[in-house]
Amino acid sequence: MLETERLLLRPWRADEASVRREMWIERDPRVPPHRRIDANGHPPVEEFEEMIRAEEPSSVRLLAVERKVGGDTIGYCGLVDSGQGARGVRGPELAFEFLRRFWGLGYATEASWAVLDWARSSGHERLWASVWDWNTASRRVLAKVGFIETAREKSNYGINVVTTRSL
Template structure:
């Protein structure tokens, strides 16, 4: 794993992946992620009836660093140089102060190839080397694939959950570093 020097942009490298800042030209990948989301995902995280966010809006958000300043890195395959999703740390406010949340999402066409686990391991190691003592991750109870990834990288489910009658139950997981 390669990590940028303190104060520089974060770049993480694994045997198959490069995790790095987003480029505006990759907004189409983000739009594709939005279109693939499960219909049980809350509406504010899906494409709305007016087709928003658009590729142009997502590109602008990347360019102005509005959406990606939280530490979500583009996940790029090193052999094909294509971006397949994101993984990183966000300050969701769901965990304790100073304890970020691990977040990841990959395009459906690359599921079941170990990429999410590989990217998550790199981000967990980055968090440990950055001095974090614990990470959180939230996951819908129906999202068995993401629950498996979290378990593989050492997260355990807590007793905390948020029940939503429409979208399901949000489970809270944590991992000590």
């Protein structure tokens, strides 16, 4: 469990699967289709429940972000092991996503600082993050918590900005 002034970060509970799915519903149409809910409503909430049940305790994982006041779950922030070796940057990836109604309130920045501390105390020396070039809000959060652009990669879905930060 991580704690900030306004937030608690902790493992997901299976009964919060609908929050995870809602974030997928809200995703920008420029996000690749396999990471959004399709016209048939797939993936269903049961798949998100299964994903949560499969998540093991680890120092590299995504944590649910809960507001201390109200106790509602508003998004996630944490670390992902997503093949950083391919980019030549050692260390896990920082990732975050919040329900749209909670954007612009500084939550992603606040949660990210806590995750940076957690990563440092877990022994990681460097994090990286990749973000679509059009994702101004995410790029701004990464800049605020000290990530620096190191590369740009073109894929079938657009341009990814690769950033890194030493701990």
